[in-house]
Amino acid sequence: MEERQRLFSDFPPVSTAEWEAKIREDLKGADYEKKLVWKTLEEFRVKPYYTAEDLQDLKYLDQPPGSFPFVRGNKVTGNDWDIRQDIRVSDVAAAAQKAILAVDRGITSIGFDLVNKGDLYYHDFKQLISGLDLTRVKLNLIAGEAAPDMLDFLLQAMEELKIPATTLKGSLCFDPLGQLTCTGGFYRSEQADMETAEQLLLSAENELPGFRVLPVNSYLFSNAGASAVQELAFALAMSAEYLTRLTDMGHGAAEIAGHMQWNMGVGSNYFMEIAKIRAARLLFSNMVGAYEGGSGISAPVFIHSITTDWNKTLYDPNVNMLRLTTEAMAAVLGGCDSLLVKPYDTWYKEPGDFSERVSRNIQVILKGESYFNKVADPAAGSYFIESLTHSLAEHAWQLFLKTDERGGYVKAFKQGFVQEETAKTASLRRQMIASRREILLGTNQYPNASERITEQVDPERAFSTFERSANPVAEPIVTGRGAVGFEKLRLAAEIHPGGRPRVFMLTYGNLAMRLARSQFAGNFFACAGYEVTDNLGFATAGEGVKAAMDAKADIIVLCSSDEEYAALAPPVYEQVKGRAIVVVAGAPACMDELKQKGIQEFIHVRSNVLETLGNFHNKLGIKS
Secondary structure (H helix, E strand, O other), X not given: OOOOOOOOOOOOOOOHHHHHHHHHHHHOOOOHHHHHOEEOOOOOEEOOOOOHHHHOOOHHHHOOOOOOOOOOOOOOOOOXXXXXXXXXXXXXXXXXXXXXXXXXXXXXXXXXXXXXXXXXXXHHHHHHHOOOOOOOOEEEEEOHHXXXXXXXXXXXXXXXXXXXXXXXXXXXXXXXXXXXXHHOOOOOOHHHHHHHHHHHHHHHXXXXXXXXXXXXXXXXXXXXXXXXXXXXXXXXXXXXXXXHHHHHOOOOHHHHHHOEEEEEEEOOOHHHHHHHHHHHHHHHHHHHHOHHXXXXXXXXOEEEEEEOOOOOOOOOOHHHHHHHHHHHHHHHHHOOOEEEOOOOOOOOOOOOHHHHHHHHHHHHHHHHOOOOOOOOOOOOOOHHHHHHHHHHXXXXXXXXXHHHHOOOHHHHHHOOHHHHHHHHHHHHHHHHHHOOOOOOXXXXXXXXXXXXXXXXXXXXHHOOOOOOOOOOOOOOOOOOOOOHHHHHHHHHHHHOXXXXXXXXXXXXXXXHHHHHHHHHHHHHHHOOOOXXXXXXXXXXXXXXXXXXXXXXXXEEEEEOOHHHHHHHHHHHHHHHOOOOEEEEEOOOOOHHHHHHOOOOEEEOOOOOHHHHHHHHHHHOOOOO
């Protein structure tokens, strides 16, 4: 029998030094670092290529899936995960029916959001869950301060419905650290909340071995615009807070870890998000292994992934479907145990049947048609992803240590350290969105200029913020969406009493330059919802001015070449003065000369788009 050869075995190996030499030769003197190496938000370098040499020092790579330190996942075979749908409970009967239908349509894990339900009595709770086969469907109760009551209801209902405790799996969300993070205060008090957490842990240990009652809601940081490193580090710090306090109360670290669940955000940085989940398992297992005298406890973490709010938009919301799909793929390839894909319209209205169906089917297709559930750790062995995993873990561990040096998560939060770190990154990302270095398609780049959403959007839902605690002990982090600045500008233009501002492209001269600049300028002003009129070109500047005045333009954008602006712009400005705002598309060498002649408005690739459009709103009397 002919011996099988390894793929590419006929090709000699190429060392990193040889790759580097060839790259520098092809760059012909250009700066390698500036041209091909990019830095993440955390300031670690990402190279243009990776080789086996980059993985030589990673000792855990030979471990199979299901083994410590669980980088390769918690599953020994395959990559199955729970398809979850959360249902906000206001009408008990409707929520119960909705849950049954969702299970029939592919859902394997149901979450009931009871936080804002108000009074919920036992008979309501029993009605809520009695139609579900809880021997095969996971049950998740998002209960907040009412969690102890819901757990009592659950235990009573299980007895009446004859559900064996060993078969029930799911989670109960009572999260004092998350409450502190997003409201600035605890449910009742720090001590009382930790005592409640211990009571829930005792109940789970004694009566519900498959139930996770210690949530670590790190998705809050993802929703606040934090980096992957920050989310990992602060999730680790939250976990350490629970482990330290509960082991001091006499509980074993393995038992605590077994009832813990990380609820992680998953965003649009595809490979980074895959690596983030793998790094989370590495960090958690190593940290837990250090407890109980460093006895090396083997403790995987259950990871529930939730698609992030940060990058979702009100305008062109169908793009949210694409974002959700790539995020779901990243979470699954990273090896999440459970996944919630939010409906694509949930950020501006109550989701309907169609958007909920799309969210379910994204996951159903990943399983049923793309077979993402068939291979354990499909990302294993990728030089790039393995290197990213290692870099994320290293940097997150350093930030975790800085948090721990301040006395742990709660003390660091009270000191403002967590908020400052998160706000710093969120501010940078907002600046990147404002200047279009971070793209939100359909919002700050390539908007659908004819789209109107005023009648579709619930402003309270679209621009809501977390409620502050009545008894704050610190400032909360600020969660939200990166698109909000642009959306508020555009909504203001939609409802402006004078109608949407009219922008007229006065194209003249050099064909290539005028076309390129008119496209740039049209896209620029459409991001604020302005009505844009483009033109093929005018023979003279005078013809262009007349056409602009006939079109009742509020803004006239000169689109030509740098060389032609010196002669074109001043006479246009003199003819238009006081009747419309004259804008030059580009940053010509004659800019200072043009400013001396009264032309003050220039738009170009280095412009802060959001700030510039806000200034135009002010000049045009649009209140945003």
